[in-house]
Amino acid sequence: MGEQSPFSAKPTLVGSLVVLRVAERGDAAELMGVDQETIRLTGSHGELRLEELERWYESRHEQADRIDWAIVERATGRWAGEVVLNDLDVANGSCAFRILLQGPSFYGRGLGTEATRLAVDHAFAVGLHRVELEVYDFNPRARRVYEKVGFRHEGTKRHALRWDGAWVDAHIMGLLADERTVVPQSL
Numbered sequence: 001m002g003e004q005s006p007f008s009a010k011p012t013l014v015g016s017l018v019v020l021r022v023a024e025r026g027d028a029a030e031l032m033g034v035d036q037e038t039i040r041l042t043g044s045h046g047e048l049r050l051e052e053l054e055r056w057y058e059s060r061h062e063q064a065d066r067i068d069w070a071i072v073e074r075a076t077g078r079w080a081g082e083v084v085l086n087d088l089d090v091a092n093g094s095c096a097f098r099i100l101l102q103g104p105s106f107y108g109r110g111l112g113t114e115a116t117r118l119a120v121d122h123a124f125a126v127g128l129h130r131v132e133l134e135v136y137d138f139n140p141r142a143r144r145v146y147e148k149v150g151f152r153h154e155g156t157k158r159h160a161l162r163w164d165g166a167w168v169d170a171h172i173m174g175l176l177a178d179e180r181t182v183v184p185q186s187l
């Protein structure tokens with residue numbers, strides 16, 4: 001994909017709680033340290049290797065078909081997680097979304113909602129029409145955040161994940177450009 005990609009430009013997005021800036025090499029060590037609860041909630045199987053992650057992150061500026069942002073907590077300057085727009089489909093005006101915060105000390109303080117709003121607003125600002133995501137059934141907090149932003153449940157992939165010997169359903173949620181909820185004044 002060349003210059004025409006809506007994801008070629010990768011701006012830093014500034015909210016009141018978080019700043020989203022493009023992921024860089026140094027973020028690899030942070031991702032290596034994510035909490036086990038975040039690993040469970042994202043259903044991430046497999047080992048992370050620092051060298052591979054460093055190569056991955058240092059190439060993020062060059063990718064025209066996705067944007068990988070680090071979520072930085074404004075109050076502390078700490079790496080709080082990452083949020084990604086990927087699976088860009090220019091012909092159909094759509095992309096996918098995913099997010100993770102580092103661990104429980106970052107959960108429940110509004111950072112995830114704000115980072116989600118900033119990322120999906122960017123997708124719509126560059127002309128996309130639809131953003132899609134998947135969320136596991138055992139993650140009601142994430143579902144709540146997505147519903148707050150305006151995502152709607154579109155379907156369920158039954159037994160999409162096997163975690164600790166148990167089958168877990170994955171819910172597909174989608175958000176269209178004109179369905180995005182308005183941010184309350186307090187945010």
Ligand SMILES: CC(C)(COP(=O)(O)OP(=O)(O)OC[C@H]1O[C@@H](n2cnc3c(N)ncnc32)[C@H](O)[C@@H]1OP(=O)(O)O)[C@@H](O)C(=O)NCCC(=O)NCCS
Pocket residue numbers: 037038041042081099100101102106107108109110111112113114134135136139140141142144145148
């Ligand atoms: C999912 C995630 C991004 C949400 O971000 P966050 O900063 O923790 O969420 P917020 O504080 O912005 O909002 C949480 C909302 O969920 C609600 N909530 C919390 N626990 C809940 C539960 N068990 N059931 C239902 N709602 C819940 C909160 O009350 C709040 O809603 P409110 O504003 O209406 O009160 C973050 O928790 C995270 O990264 N978790 C681990 C990785 C993960 O799950 N990634 C998503 C995979 S799909």
